Amino acid sequence: MAIPSPVQSAARAPGLVRRARKINRELAALYPDAHTELDFTTPLELLVATILSAQTTDKGVNRITPILFAKYRSAADYAAADRAEVEQIIQPTGFFRAKTTSIIGLGQALCERYGGEVPPRLKDLVTLPGVGRKTANVVLGNAFGVPGITVDTHFGRLARRFGWTTEDDPVKVEQEVGALFPKSEWTMLSHRLIWHGRRVCHARRPACGACGIARLCPSYGIGPTDPVEAAKLVKPGPFS
Numbered sequence: 351m352a353i354p355s356p357v358q359s360a361a362r363a364p365g366l367v368r369r370a371r372k373i374n375r376e377l378a379a380l381y382p383d384a385h386t387e388l389d390f391t392t393p394l395e396l397l398v399a400t401i402l403s404a405q406t407t408d409k410g411v412n413r414i415t416p417i418l419f420a421k422y423r424s425a426a427d428y429a430a431a432d433r434a435e436v437e438q439i440i441q442p443t444g445f446f447r448a449k450t451t452s453i454i455g456l457g458q459a460l461c462e463r464y465g466g467e468v469p470p471r472l473k474d475l476v477t478l479p480g481v482g483r484k485t486a487n488v489v490l491g492n493a494f495g496v497p498g499i500t501v502d503t504h505f506g507r508l509a510r511r512f513g514w515t516t517e518d519d520p521v522k523v524e525q526e527v528g529a530l531f532p533k534s535e536w537t538m539l540s541h542r543l544i545w546h547g548r549r550v551c552h553a554r555r556p557a558c559g560a561c562g563i564a565r566l567c568p569s570y571g572i573g574p575t576d577p578v579e580a581a582k583l584v585k586p587g588p589f590s
């Protein structure tokens with residue numbers, strides 16, 4: 351099993367930036383359509399969908415959001431929502447009581463503090479119920495066009511496998527990886543790593559022998575390298 355060598359300082363390691371950007375370019379070629387796999391049409395819908403996506407799949411969220419979004423169209427609708435009705439709709443996404451508390455609280459906070467609109471700033475978004483840094487960056491990057499790095503489980507795992515960071519803390523991962531790329535790449539880089547993590551570079555058995563960036567990856571060999579065996583591990587998607 352090949353383990354990537356520790357990276358003491360991602361920003362200073364010789365050649366790291368060049369190699370990281372090359373991986374990003376190869377991933378861009380492999381996944382030209384990479385995008386968030388949550389369905390949404392407005393910042394509010396994306397914010398709610400991202401809150402609902404905690405501990406479940408985007409596909410599961412996309413199954414219930416058409417019903418939810420048709421019934422609750424504004425922050426005021428969520429603020430005034432009947433708790434039992436929301437719970438019933440979002441139950442399949444799991445942790446539905448906590449998520450109901452978050453999205454009703456979100457509606458109330460948006461109405462009380464932001465005139466019912468989703469604010470386009472990280473410092474404001476993270477003050478909203480149910481909204482952490484990851485959710486805020488998803489919304490900034492995909493609904494407002496503000497560059498953001500989304501450190502979910504896939505992003506963190508792949509960044510460590512590429513040797514871009516040795517950190518587990520998402521904020522530190524965000525900082526170290528962010529230093530390797532121009533801001534304009536941050537949102538698409540996030541999508542590409544998440545797509546590759548879902549399809550090929552899995553947590554347990556990465557499909558190294560069927561991986562399009564194998565020759566660039568310092569962790570090549572931590573999963574099966576036999577092309578036939580590895581091909582069976584690839585999940586083609588879509589996940590939405």
Ligand code: SF4
Nearest residue numbers: 551556558561567570
């Ligand atoms: S599948 Fe293997 S070679 Fe490809 S990125 Fe993951 S660890 Fe590296």
